[in-house]
Amino acid sequence: RLWNGMLAVGANILGSGYTVGIDIDSEALALANKNIEEFEVDVDLIQADILKICDGSNLFKSLHSFDTVIMNPPFGTRKKGADTCFVEAGLAMSRSAVYSLHKSSTRNHFEKKAKEWGVEFQVVAQLRFDIPKMYKFHKKESADVQVDLLRFSWPEGKFTIAEQDKKASTCVCEHENDKTQAVIPELDTSTPVNSTVNVNK
Numbered sequence: 001r002l003w004n005g006m007l008a009v010g011a012n013i014l015g016s017g018y019t020v021g022i023d024i025d026s027e028a029l030a031l032a033n034k035n036i037e038e039f040e041v042d043v044d045l046i047q048a049d050i051l052k053i054c055d056g057s058n059l060f061k062s063l064h065s066f067d068t069v070i071m072n073p074p075f076g077t078r079k080k081g082a083d084t085c086f087v088e089a090g091l092a093m094s095r096s097a098v099y100s101l102h103k104s105s106t107r108n109h110f111e112k113k114a115k116e117w118g119v120e121f122q123v124v125a126q127l128r129f130d131i132p133k134m135y136k137f138h139k140k141e142s143a144d145v146q147v148d149l150l151r152f153s154w155p156e157g158k159f160t161i162a163e164q165d166k167k168a169s170t171c172v173c174e175h176e177n178d179k180t181q182a183v184i185p186e187l188d189t190s191t192p193v194n195s196t197v198n199v200n201k
Contacts, residue, residue, distance in 0.1 A: 004028075004031050004032060004035055005021055005031065005032025005033070005035045005036055005043065005045075006035060007070050007072070008020075008021040008032065008036070008043045009035055009036060009039050009041050009043065011068075011070060012041040012042060012043055013039070013041060018044075019041070019042065019043040019044065020043070020044045020045075020046060020066075021043055021044070021045045021046070022045075022046045022047075022048050022050055023045075023046075023047065023048075024047065024048065024049045024050075025047075026047060029045050029047055032045060033045060050086070050089050051082075051085055051086070051089060063092050063093065064092070064093065064094060064095035064159050065093060065095075066093050066094055066095070067094065067095060067096040067097075068094060068096055068097050068098075068099070069090035069091075069093055069094045069097070069098040069099070069100075070098075070099045070100075071086055071087075071090055071098065071099070071100045071101070072100075072101045073086030073087070073100060073101070073102075074086070075102065075103045075106075075145075076103075076106065083102055083106065084109075084110075084113060086100065087100055087110070087113070087152060088117070090152070091117060091119065091152060091154075094154070095154065095158070095159030096153065096154060096159075097151055097152065097153040097154070098151070098152040098153075099124065099149060099150070099151055100149075100150050100152070101127075101147055101148070101149055101150075102147065102148050102150055103145060103146065103147060103148075104126065104146040104147060104148045105146070106148075107123065107148055107150075110150055110152075114152055117152070118155070119152045119153060119154055119155075120151075120152070120153045120154075120155070121150070121151070121152060122150070122151040122153070123148050123149070123150060123151075124148075124149045124150065124151050125148070125149040126146070126147075126148055126149075127146075127147045127148070127149065128144060128145070128146055128147065129144070129145045129147050130144055130145075
């Protein structure tokens with residue numbers, strides 16, 4: 001199942017003035033683009049590996065380019081630590097908050113990591129996902145997984161921008177798999193914007 005861009009679509013419908021969706025997979029981006037056209041919303045799409053931020057690379061001209069990041073990262077079951085790296089990348093892109101979906105069993109881990117990162121931690125919602133068999137490494141036809149929607153937020157006032165530069169924006173990032181190399185355009189983020197990023201596995 002590929003990312004369909006609906007988190008980005010939803011963010012735009014709910015009032016984001018500028019929305020960006022990021023995924024490494026070209027097929028996922030093509031599907032997202034179809035949904036964006038169907039809902040007639042204004043969402044930019046970028047093909048890139050969001051995890052490169054953890055390696056010291058930067059997709060944008062400056063870090064903390066967006067206000068809010070929304071992500072559905074890998075759960076870290078197959079590749080240990082992948083979920084943690086996604087949140088770190090999200091925090092590097094956000095100047096306000098990161099909303100991220102994780103297995104409930106990792107809640108204590110992320111609460112400890114939040115303290116290390118110097119950010120506030122909140123369990124926004126507790127959910128149950130019925131995840132169908134999508135990849136070869138999935139052994140069951142479906143799995144019922146308990147999931148937390150977590151919020152990681154920077155202390156108020158840590159990142160400030162001029163009042164006249166405030167604009168509503170959203171960035172949605174997704175990470176389907178590693179089969180596609182990133183093609184990263186240079187974005188003009190010299191004018192800070194109020195933004196949200198959505199990231200999927």
